Amino acid sequence: MSNKKLRVGVVGCGDAAKIGHLPTYQKSPLSEIIAIADPVEAHLKEVQDLYKVPKAYTNPDELLDNPDIDAVSICSPHWAHLNQVLRAAENGKHVLCEKPLGLNLEEVDKMIKAVEKNKILFQTATQKRFDHAFQYIKEQIMKKTIGDIFHVSIFWYHSIPDLGPNPKKELIEGGRMWRVLDKRCGGGDLLDHGPHYFDLLRWWFGDIKSVYAQVRRINQSRVNEDHMNIILTFKNENITASFERSQAIFGDPFGEEIGRIHGIKGNYFFEVPHAYFLEPMRIQQQTRRKSMKNIGKELPKDKWNLSYAREVRSFINQALDVSNDDVGFPEKWIPTIYDGRAALELVLASYESSRTQEIINLPLKKYTPPVWC
Numbered sequence: 001m002s003n004k005k006l007r008v009g010v011v012g013c014g015d016a017a018k019i020g021h022l023p024t025y026q027k028s029p030l031s032e033i034i035a036i037a038d039p040v041e042a043h044l045k046e047v048q049d050l051y052k053v054p055k056a057y058t059n060p061d062e063l064l065d066n067p068d069i070d071a072v073s074i075c076s077p078h079w080a081h082l083n084q085v086l087r088a089a090e091n092g093k094h095v096l097c098e099k100p101l102g103l104n105l106e107e108v109d110k111m112i113k114a115v116e117k118n119k120i121l122f123q124t125a126t127q128k129r130f131d132h133a134f135q136y137i138k139e140q141i142m143k144k145t146i147g148d149i150f151h152v153s154i155f156w157y158h159s160i161p162d163l164g165p166n167p168k169k170e171l172i173e174g175g176r177m178w179r180v181l182d183k184r185c186g187g188g189d190l191l192d193h194g195p196h197y198f199d200l201l202r203w204w205f206g207d208i209k210s211v212y213a214q215v216r217r218i219n220q221s222r223v224n225e226d227h228m229n230i231i232l233t234f235k236n237e238n239i240t241a242s243f244e245r246s247q248a249i250f251g252d253p254f255g256e257e258i259g260r261i262h263g264i265k266g267n268y269f270f271e272v273p274h275a276y277f278l279e280p281m282r283i284q285q286q287t288r289r290k291s292m293k294n295i296g297k298e299l300p301k302d303k304w305n306l307s308y309a310r311e312v313r314s315f316i317n318q319a320l321d322v323s324n325d326d327v328g329f330p331e332k333w334i335p336t337i338y339d340g341r342a343a344l345e346l347v348l349a350s351y352e353s354s355r356t357q358e359i360i361n362l363p364l365k366k367y368t369p370p371v372w373c
Helices: 016-026 041-051 060-064 078-091 105-118 133-144 189-204 308-321 337-356
Strands: 006-011 031-037 055-057 071-073 095-096 122-125 149-157 208-216 228-232 241-246 256-263 266-269 280-287 291-295
Touching: 006 016, 006 256, 006 308, 016 041, 016 071, 016 308, 031 041, 031 060, 041 055, 055 060, 060 337, 071 078, 071 308, 078 105, 095 308, 105 256, 105 337, 122 308, 122 337, 133 189, 133 280, 149 189, 149 266, 189 208, 189 228, 189 241, 189 337, 208 337, 256 337, 291 308
Parallel strands: 006 031, 006 071, 031 055, 071 095, 095 122, 149 241
Antiparallel strands: 149 256, 208 228, 228 241, 256 266, 266 280, 280 291
């Protein structure tokens, strides 16, 4: 690419864009924000005023057709991803797309064909990989610092109350509650948050062999699930992983996110602040009985080196075809469209396991969408 700066457009002006994407594009000396798009004019005006963006569109297609844009962040709702990715690819624009990539594997396979045909860069936005603490764990797993690992457990909740039988219209249309109230989502909390840890676990330990899941809808005002327990096994590692995720648990709206990794020579314990707080993770390493080491204090803490920023900086570097050394994250670890597909496959396998009450072995051979109503 001949331009010194990557000319970027951002589709969707919700929290993911405002907190995770736009601040890094604005700060980076290697990018400039050309345009934004959002069908909700209030969201559009807020972001345009804050970031002094030259162009703003209520129709995302106009942004995706803009020849002055080299690359796009797609931060729109799940159901919009397919058409927006296809249009971006046909127009030769590089894509950083929020998870889940689509509503089913057929959608993602169409994206893959378009990406390969048009030879564009596609990065899946699963930013947990880019957290320094999770990268540290990856590197220590490779070194076997705590020996062979046999179990991982994740407990993660946000508390969202039951919204009653008749939620306000504004909560659905243009509000933050579309993820739990809009029927177009194609899934609930598992589809929204499951890809984060499914991607992370695959990155740490390789491909997943089997899935056993119990997926439930506790609050009946939701259109889809809000509570789940999932057990995973791995193809090449003698490890089990348990993933418990909920929006139905009573507690702090920002919730709690904690994990434990157990090896034969030690443990890791981590606690993750809410993603939108933009704070570093707390992580401890135990390698001897009653001996704990605080790893978190040794890791970078400025916002330029937190997970969202490192994710977007890596995308900019890839799109400009320059080294990613300044981020300190190997290019081979940057999540691709194939990683995004694999994470979605695990979500769908979890739905199928819960529906059939059976262990599902991968690859997923058939899938029937859950029906909650």
